Amino acid sequence: MAERAKRKSASPRKKKKRISGKAWFYGLFFTAVIGIVCGIIGYLLIILNGERLLEEHGSKLEFGEASIIYDVNGEEISRLYTAVDHREVAEFSEIPEIMRQAIVATEDERFYEHSGLDFWAIGRAVVKDVIARSAVEGGSTITQQLAKNVFLSADKTFFRKATEASIAVALEQQMTKDEILTMYLNRIYFGKGISGVKAAADFYFGVELKDLELWQAATLAAMPKAPNRYNPINDPEASMNRRAVVLSLMEKHGYITEQEKLEAQAVVYTPPANQEQMKEGSYHAFVDFALEEAMEITNLSEAELRVSGLQIYTTLDQQAQKSVDEQYANDDNFEKSVDDQIAQSSMVIIDHRNGEIKALAGGRDYEMRGWNRVDKLRQPGSAIKPIVSYGPALESGKYFPWSTLTNDKECFNNYCPSDAWGPVPVSMTDAIKQSRNLPAVWMLNEVGIKNATAFAEKLGIQLEDEDRNLAMALGGLTKGASPLQMATAYSVMANDGKSVDPHTITRITGKNFEWEYKAPASKQLMSPETAWYLTEMMQSVVAKGGTGARAAIDRPVAGKTGTTQHGIPGYKGDGIKDAWFVGYTAEWTAAVWMGYDKTDKNHVLQKGGGQSAAALFAKVMGPALKGVEKESFNRPAEAKEDKPPATIANFKAVFVEEEVKVQLSWDPLEASGLTYEVYRKESGANDFVHFVDAVTTNVDDMSVFPGVTYDYYVVAYDAKTEQRSEPTQTLTVTIPEVELPTDIPMEPVPTDSEPTEPGDGQEGQPGEDGGGQGEDGTGQTEPPAETEPPNETDPGAGQGDGSAGGGDAGATTPPPADDALGDFLNGLESGGE
Incomplete structure (x- = not known):
């Protein structure tokens, strides 16, 4: 082991070849020289090319070719x-x-x-x-x-x-x-x-x-x-x-x-x-708006766009734009100001079928002031109600235009909106027609803030975090919404719930540029049924008695007014900060806003409000749509019809004297699940009262009194749709009076006498009014253990017995005071109307 380690340590190591400093120097030197040479050559080429261009075009001291803007028909409207x-x-x-x-x-x-x-x-x-x-x-x-x-x-x-x-x-x-x-x-x-x-x-x-x-x-x-x-x-x-x-x-x-x-x-x-x-x-506000859009499309600055020699084709409808310009030039359409800060307004018209912006007004005297109010945010007021309250409610499938909003609260979690009507139940249609506040807040509370916010944002209304509360039902938003945003949201309602992409440019062509508008894929932002219900309800706003009645023109219109209070700290006077009307026909949608650019106690709208905006809508849209083919609002096949039950037929009211009652009857209706509501008024009363509900087609009124006249009518009620039929005709029944004679002596009735035989109908003759007495004039009998009613099929029954039950086995004691009372108690037949 030690031997192997020694041999390993003794083995020669491989040495890396090092680059000498001289080689580094020459390498860097020649790289720098080549770079410098290339830079000089490039710089000389730049200079030479520039000199050549200046020599060829040195006298070109004018701007490039102007870009041209055309209207929807290809007619030139402006040169940039x-x-x-x-x-x-x-x-x-x-x-x-x-x-x-x-x-x-x-x-x-x-x-x-x-x-x-x-x-x-x-x-x-x-x-x-x-x-x-x-x-x-x-x-x-x-x-x-x-x-x-x-x-x-x-x-x-x-x-x-x-x-x-x-x-x-x-x-x-x-x-x-x-x-x-x-x-x-x-x-x-x-x-x-x-x-x-x-x-x-x-x-x-x-x-x-x-x-x-x-x-x-x-x-x-x-x-x-x-x-x-x-x-x-x-x-x-x-x-x-x-x-x-x-x-x-x-x-x-x-x-x-x-x-x-x-x-x-x-x-x-x-x-x-x-x-x-x-x-x-001409049409300066529209051209400016289209210019901004063209800058986004081409990615050019405004100065570059103007010298690009482009042909810019737009959606402008000159007839519509001239109608806008004419009305905005008429000072009578606007409130007079106390100084030189005039009451302002803006308007935009969109063809919701294809998203084309047909005309717009950036403001009064726009060319002088240049502030295009079409895309500036303002408080929408009640014009937001279909977007955050009623639209989400209808989309849930739990509510319909005819649904009754119970609206039994004045305050919601310490939020107490004001309403002239108070917490009174009302149909959704009437709530929007009269622009009631409490039902809108109640409805938003039922729908939920989260659902309402999601619905509104789908339609293009952006809500801040601090807007997400019940106050948004009345348009109390932090930043608000622009006329363009409001028109876009309502365009979805007018377009059967499908998305709309507002735009002003359809095509741009040039030497090195070609672009054509392609609509984004359509999205179903709300169901067609919801869109139809909103349209149906908002048509009532423009009808007689609605807050937007002045918006009516020669074709169907649906829309909503909106106003906001001035909100000026310390100012106790009346005044409106923002006034709106947003509406649509089957062809075009438009939003109108009115107000001052800067609101203070001297610059608030004092009258008209949403009605003035509605009137301006009508004055513009009538001429603007002249020659545009009239269409109809589309009712989806799946939409439930706001139709009350049919009127009840063959209503009868008959007084049945034998049973002392008024018998009411009528023919049944084919619809299932109906309830029949009977209303009654007695003589001397001012109004009818809800007498009784029935599921069958006959009712007996057992609570009548002699000498009193009663009026009756019946309506059918459908709980599913909360609709009532038209009432039947009113029938009157007079209950006969009972006269008591005073010249008939009263005799004691023996209690231990034997019962007499009842008359057989031959010897005793009925009295003049149908009562009968026996031959002996008394007809007195012992009262039976249980009396039976007379045989209705035997008119001779009980004749000659003088009893109170004509046909009973005997009379009760004491006897009737006179024949008239006996006749009444015997229930002799008598008719009534």
Whole structure:
């Protein structure tokens, strides 16, 4: 063992061959040389290619070919010019230093250091993209952006990016930094159809370029990344947030102080008076909405999209849009404001059969203000009830439009909604027709928050965690819902419960781009029966007596109103914050919202509410649908019919004097499981009372009294559907009076006399009213042990005995006071109506 270990230790080891330092040096040296040579060659190729392109297209100082937007019929409605008509060329000397600093700090912080390509920025962008595994940051310099905007189309390919780099380097070789920056600021797009910083200063602030203040310069510098999103007209809040980012970058690079930053961040934007003069284009709100959609489809920025030479085909129906524009231009359709902040509104119309958005209104004076309210969230009020209360209840299969909501509570777990009717049982149809609050909350409580939330979110209504309580039955949501979201949700009801995909673009074509809309697979979001029941119920809202009666037009309409209270702390006055009507015909769905952009005690709606929104719906939809073929709402074959039982036939009411009762009878109905409800009213009473329920077709009223008149009618009741038939005709029965004579002496009746033989009907003759006396005039007998009723088939029975039971074996003691009372007690036949 030791010998083997010694031999092993003595065996020679294999030595690894080491690379000498000299070899390492030469290897690295030649690798670096090759890399440098390749870099130089590549750089020279870039420069040469850029020089060639500049030589060929150096005079191309205009924007690319404008994209064109068409309506649903292929008619041109707008050209997406880059606003050359609204561009003013500024000299370098006119551009204030604060504007140049703001754009450099935001778009290209190393602008004065690189030669067209910022390799540090490119490297940083590559690293971030690799980490994020997606393109999260770009490395384009101002010079590259200028090359792209001036000389190139907007297609995003490797060769386009390489060409962009070539032109950028060539531009840096032929132009100074100041010239490049000036050209860039003259050509940059600032949204709203405005190009160039000089025109932008005038349009957005009403000032000369040289007079721009810090906050204004920062606002403009914030816009190139997303002109439509970050301009202060379309979205003031997003503009302020982006402006704050620009100011922070300016402070970081030493252009401004912290105090200057804070002051500029705090300024609130107000549009200038001359802005109206710079408007252009038709159907501006629709075009802006379609533009946003096209940007998502093409993955291009707005500036790129405008110069792409694309043909964008949309769903716009000019007849519908003109109807919208006409009514929104009519101030009589809206409440008058106490100042220059006008009452606002928005509307969107969707063809729910295919999801095409036919028309929309972003607001009154939209072109001036630019805030597209179609996709802005507001509190939906009672318009949410079909979505969170009644829809889920119907979908459960446990409730129907005719179901009675017992609604026996005023408070639910310490939540006490107000309702003018109080906790009164009501059918679901009447509850929605009259927009009652307590039934909606009661119904949501029965359905459950979880089920209601799931149902609403399927329809596109997003609910926050804090919304998941009973208050959502009345539309008390944290963020609310937009007119587009509400119209989409109601479109599902109108589309037999199937999903609807709202869109404005059907096709986009271009030199290097082809796209066509393909509808996503349809989903059944609610049963066709639920959709039908909701439609059926909401048609009552538009009928006489409904809260949305003013929405009625010349074709069937279903819909729901909604209002929300102002909710202003400390303000005790009346006022409405949001007013809605969301409704649909068999062809199109529309949502109308009214209110103020900023609600305070001086800016709340004081009248009309949902009724005003309903009236605007009718004024727009009537002309908009002119010429559109009328269709009918689809009733599914499986839907249960809201049909009461048939009216009862052959109703009779007869007074049976022998038994002192009124006998009621009628023909049976074919339907099974019915109950017959008998109603009675006696003379002197104001109303009928529910007398008795029966499962057979005859009832005896044994509680009648002489001299009283009784009225009767009967209805059939179906417990399954909770429906009642129409009442029968009312029948009247008068019970005869009993007159007691006063001239008949009363004689004692012997108690020990032998019974006399009853008359045989020959010697004794019946009295005038049918009573009988014996020959001796007394007809007195011992009372039998048990009296039997007279033989109804033997009219002569009991004649001549003078007893009280005509046909009894003998009279009881004492005898009747007179013949009339005897006749009554003997039950002689008498008819009644």
